[in-house]
Amino acid sequence: MSKISKNTDSTQIKIASHKGKLGVLLPGMSGAVSTTFIAGIEAIKKGLGRPIGSLTQMGTIRLGKRTDKKSPLIKDFIGLTDIKDIVFGGWDIYPDNCYDAAVKSGVLKNELLQKLKPTLKKSSPMKAVFSQQYVKNLSGTHVKKGKTKMDLAEQLIKDINKFKKDNKLDRLVMLWCGSTEVFLKITKVHSTLKSFEAGLKKNSKDIPPSMIYAYAAIKCGIPYGNGAPNLSADVPALEELAIENKVPIAGKDFKTGQTLMKTILAPGFKSRLLGINGWFSTNILGNRDGEVLDDPWSFKTKEESKLSVLDSIFQPHLYPALYSDFYHKVRINYYPPRGDEKEAWDNIDIFGWLDYPMQIKVNFLCRDSILAAPIVLDLVLFLDLAKRAEMFGIQEWLSFYFKSPMVKRGLYPEHDLFIQQMKLKNTLRFLKGENLITHLGLDYYD
Numbered sequence: 194m195s196k197i198s199k200n201t202d203s204t205q206i207k208i209a210s211h212k213g214k215l216g217v218l219l220p221g222m223s224g225a226v227s228t229t230f231i232a233g234i235e236a237i238k239k240g241l242g243r244p245i246g247s248l249t250q251m252g253t254i255r256l257g258k259r260t261d262k263k264s265p266l267i268k269d270f271i272g273l274t275d276i277k278d279i280v281f282g283g284w285d286i287y288p289d290n291c292y293d294a295a296v297k298s299g300v301l302k303n304e305l306l307q308k309l310k311p312t313l314k315k316s317s318p319m320k321a322v323f324s325q326q327y328v329k330n331l332s333g334t335h336v337k338k339g340k341t342k343m344d345l346a347e348q349l350i351k352d353i354n355k356f357k358k359d360n361k362l363d364r365l366v367m368l369w370c371g372s373t374e375v376f377l378k379i380t381k382v383h384s385t386l387k388s389f390e391a392g393l394k395k396n397s398k399d400i401p402p403s404m405i406y407a408y409a410a411i412k413c414g415i416p417y418g419n420g421a422p423n424l425s426a427d428v429p430a431l432e433e434l435a436i437e438n439k440v441p442i443a444g445k446d447f448k449t450g451q452t453l454m455k456t457i458l459a460p461g462f463k464s465r466l467l468g469i470n471g472w473f474s475t476n477i478l479g480n481r482d483g484e485v486l487d488d489p490w491s492f493k494t495k496e497e498s499k500l501s502v503l504d505s506i507f508q509p510h511l512y513p514a515l516y517s518d519f520y521h522k523v524r525i526n527y528y529p530p531r532g533d534e535k536e537a538w539d540n541i542d543i544f545g546w547l548d549y550p551m552q553i554k555v556n557f558l559c560r561d562s563i564l565a566a567p568i569v570l571d572l573v574l575f576l577d578l579a580k581r582a583e584m585f586g587i588q589e590w591l592s593f594y595f596k597s598p599m600v601k602r603g604l605y606p607e608h609d610l611f612i613q614q615m616k617l618k619n620t621l622r623f624l625k626g627e628n629l630i631t632h633l634g635l636d637y638y639d
């Protein structure tokens with residue numbers, strides 16, 4: 194059992210020091226999210242930008258009663274790795290260095306990238322574990338060869354150990370920022386660690402690259418997170434390995450853009466008991482992620498992730514009169530002229546008092562990778578914190594960052610952004626032996 198369940202007496206959990214160098218390993222290192230994250234951190238280090246959107250850098254946490262007026266910055270309260278101590282590494286199917294990849298991604302302005310060029314040119318991805326079978330719309334040359342999937346996992350483990358040694362790192366975190374793989378279901382191969390390892394040796398088709406990276410990380414004792422909707426570490430076998438090796442894991446699918454808006458709006462409608470007849474969501478997106486999602490099987494993985502959100506917020510089984518019969522549709526259309534600057538439209542048909550209908554329209558012109566980069570940073574720092582605090586297995590308190598939060602089998606995920614935020618902050622309070630905040634004021638009885 195994790196230590197987390199034992200802190201009932203307001204004692205502080207022992208957390209190892211956050212000092213020293215932290216290696217961040219990104220499968221998908223040349224993609225839009227990874228390069229916006231890496232270039233963003235380099236820009237922030239040089240004072241050329243601000244970490245907007247990052248809870249670990251800008252967020253505060255209230256401690257004690259409101260009258261205590263104690264709200265330190267989260268990073269000062271809990272002790273997180275300084276961004277100056279982060280070293281980047283990763284893998285991609287394209288060999289471009291980080292500067293060239295960031296230019297190609299077209300998210301950040303050239304004027305900023307020019308100033309970061311000498312630093313960004315120094316990092317390049319290692320050869321990837323990849324097969325087009327799992328991402329139909331991509332083909333790359335910077336790819337490892339191996340007789341079996343176990344061979345490939347062992348090559349990744351060698352990469353990890355070399356990266357750690359070469360950069361004199363104290364700790365590591367791995368976060369999947371690679372493309373969305375085709376839709377796969379959990380099968381027998383994924384059911385136990387033994388069957389999974391046998392599957393690696395037998396080249397099971399049920400094991401895509403993202404699972405091989407997850408296996409390599411967890412095997413090395415490295416926290417692993419998944420920013421895409423494909424299963425990756427979300428299978429019993431890898432959860433078993435994470436528990437055995439005392440490794441924290443989290444996923445899936447960064448909660449940005451349209452789904453972020455959904456999980457902000459839907460809890461509000463539900464709180465006021467407003468009914469829903471339909472929620473139609475469509476997007477146009479022109480980056481490489483959009484191109485990958487143009488393949489129906491990669492889209493299916495994304496669709497499942499996006500669709501799951503509303504049901505779990507509205508709880509139709511508890512509120513059948515309001516939510517048992519609403520129509521939910523999600524579409525993503527690849528439209529190259531927009532690049533990373535996605536546009537999302539939502540039409541929401543709601544009903545109120547005496548069933549009178551109303552409509553809400555949301556038009557979000559967002560920048561996908563600009564919304565994802567601070568999430569990558571927070572996840573890296575919090576997964577490292579989890580490891581230092583000896584928390585292991587699925588880290589549900591990080592659901593705040595995901596569209597399809599991983600939960601223990603048999604439990605349903607929490608999608609409401611505000612409950613997720615409370616869970617995250619209360620976990621931090623708990624780790625430091627502070628009182629949890631329930632917002633229950635009992636002063637009426639004083």
Ligand SMILES: NC(=O)c1ccc[n+]([C@@H]2O[C@H](COP(=O)([O-])OP(=O)(O)OC[C@H]3O[C@@H](n4cnc5c(N)ncnc54)[C@H](O)[C@@H]3O)[C@@H](O)[C@H]2O)c1
Nearest residue numbers: 221223224225226285321371372373421447449481482561
């Ligand atoms: N940007 C967002 O707001 C957002 C939100 C939620 C989820 N995501 C997910 O995050 C991931 C990254 O998004 P992006 O916009 O950077 O996409 P991207 O297409 O720009 O980058 C993905 C990168 O992964 C690489 N890649 C694919 N398979 C690989 C493998 N097996 N090993 C190593 N590299 C591999 C590709 O070559 C590419 O460089 C996608 O799966 C996307 O669906 C992004």
